[in-house]
Amino acid sequence: MTIIAALKKRNPKHSLVIFLFSLLLIILMDETGGEFSLFYPLIYLPVVFAIVLGNIEYIIGLGIFLSLTTLFILHPHNQIGNYTLNDISQCLSVLLISLIGGIYNLYFQRERQRLQHTVQEQEALLNASQIINSCDKLKYAMNSVLLLLRTFVPDLQGMAVYLMEESRQCLELAVQSGIGDPDKMLRWIEMDSEKRKWTPPEGEPFYYSDCKSMDMGHPARIDTLAGSSVCVGINSLNASIGMIYVSVQHEKGFTKSQISLLQAFADRVGFPLQKIRLQEQLEGMAYMDDMTGLENFRSFRLHLYDEIHRAERYKHPLSLVILDLDGFKGVNDRYGHPSGDRLLSEIGSIIRRSVRQIDIPVRYGGEEFAILCPETSLDDAVKVAERVRNSVENSRFRLIDDEICTITLSGGVSSYPECSNNADHLIQSADDALYEAKKKGKNQVSIAQINRY
Numbered sequence: 001m002t003i004i005a006a007l008k009k010r011n012p013k014h015s016l017v018i019f020l021f022s023l024l025l026i027i028l029m030d031e032t033g034g035e036f037s038l039f040y041p042l043i044y045l046p047v048v049f050a051i052v053l054g055n056i057e058y059i060i061g062l063g064i065f066l067s068l069t070t071l072f073i074l075h076p077h078n079q080i081g082n083y084t085l086n087d088i089s090q091c092l093s094v095l096l097i098s099l100i101g102g103i104y105n106l107y108f109q110r111e112r113q114r115l116q117h118t119v120q121e122q123e124a125l126l127n128a129s130q131i132i133n134s135c136d137k138l139k140y141a142m143n144s145v146l147l148l149l150r151t152f153v154p155d156l157q158g159m160a161v162y163l164m165e166e167s168r169q170c171l172e173l174a175v176q177s178g179i180g181d182p183d184k185m186l187r188w189i190e191m192d193s194e195k196r197k198w199t200p201p202e203g204e205p206f207y208y209s210d211c212k213s214m215d216m217g218h219p220a221r222i223d224t225l226a227g228s229s230v231c232v233g234i235n236s237l238n239a240s241i242g243m244i245y246v247s248v249q250h251e252k253g254f255t256k257s258q259i260s261l262l263q264a265f266a267d268r269v270g271f272p273l274q275k276i277r278l279q280e281q282l283e284g285m286a287y288m289d290d291m292t293g294l295e296n297f298r299s300f301r302l303h304l305y306d307e308i309h310r311a312e313r314y315k316h317p318l319s320l321v322i323l324d325l326d327g328f329k330g331v332n333d334r335y336g337h338p339s340g341d342r343l344l345s346e347i348g349s350i351i352r353r354s355v356r357q358i359d360i361p362v363r364y365g366g367e368e369f370a371i372l373c374p375e376t377s378l379d380d381a382v383k384v385a386e387r388v389r390n391s392v393e394n395s396r397f398r399l400i401d402d403e404i405c406t407i408t409l410s411g412g413v414s415s416y417p418e419c420s421n422n423a424d425h426l427i428q429s430a431d432d433a434l435y436e437a438k439k440k441g442k443n444q445v446s447i448a449q450i451n452r453y
């Protein structure tokens with residue numbers, strides 16, 4: 001095996017070979033005149049081999065062995081304590097060379113390990129960007145991000161990825177894993193520097209070494225059980241597109257190198273994620289409502305039939321909420337249609353923030369909205385509808401300068417199979433319930449009549 005090959009892969013057999021070579025050399029010198037042997041200068045050769053092929057412990061041990069044999073074997077005619085200055089200097093020279101060589105060897109090994117670690121990190125980052133690039137759906141790319149994060153920091157507890165909303169006013173939860181209490185985690189993070197919710201870092205991650213000292217609702221407490229956490233901005237072409245959140249259960253759980261690696265990872269995956277996201281947006285334009293950012297009626301029909309078939313197959317409940325703004329015509333008449341459009345856009349944002357992650361909010365048409373609630377009972381769907389209704393009622397809208405507008409909505413809730421036995425009847429029963437809510441005085445939620453099929 002060559003020296004270069006040995007450097008790449010150290011072998012314990014090298015130590016045995018060097019030791020046997022040293023022993024053979026000492027015997028040869030002892031038989032050919034001791035310190036006057038022609039082979040005496042070769043006493044340093046085993047040390048050189050050990051420096052190249054061994055480790056610091058073996059190098060120093062070999063140096064001690066050779067220095068002692070210089071005194072006790074190569075000078076048998078001398079008595080203990082009767083060595084000359086030349087004898088002692090020769091002994092110390094072997095020992096000193098071994099010590100210097102051992103230190104150099106230790107430095108070389110550490111530098112070699114550092115370079116190997118750097119190469120491995122760069123390869124991992126390159127593989128990460130290639131994996132994300134190979135994904136054709138954003139949800140697959142998001143899940144890949146979570147899996148890849150553990151390759152960089154293996155002991156991660158909680159992980160989440162947030163993406164920038166269209167309005168760029170807040171971050172929306174895209175995917176999470178390992179969060180201690182998912183029901184209490186932040187689904188939306190406001191982009192407001194005054195409230196200190198989240199401000200995209202300019203190339204620097206946010207490291208919170210003691211999360212429990214932070215107030216609830218702070219991004220550091222996305223995982224309520226976290227001891228320490230890191231928030232890393234995801235950027236693409238110098239624009240912030242989201243955030244990666246990671247946490248561990250103990251305090252001061254991240255090193256500087258781990259934080260830097262997380263930022264490097266975020267920088268690598270930012271552009272591929274944005275590319276996939278834009279591709280999906282282009283593909284989904286036919287199924288999106290431009291004004292509200294919600295899915296449109298065409299998309300709603302596709303989701304409805306898919307969910308009905310799934311509910312029939314697995315015997316799971318499926319609920320539908322239909323919502324209608326109260327007195328929207330008056331808003332258009334008073335403030336004008338552009339202001340009415342702006343109001344619809346803000347209502348869409350409120351609905352999107354108020355529903356659960358599994359819900360499918362859509363713009364049904366005009367000032368009507370619908371929320372499809374898979375695997376949701378009638379009672380739970382009513383809670384979703386009430387949460388949306390309450391959020392809209394408590395919101396204030398500035399449609400023109402110096403004037404605040406308020407508005408309410410009414411809702412009807414139906415469920416399969418309690419209230420209907422097919423998709424069309426599910427829509428009809430929810431619409432009938434909405435009509436009842438309007439007739440009873442508006443700003444309320446009514447439940448469809450329960451039937452037995």
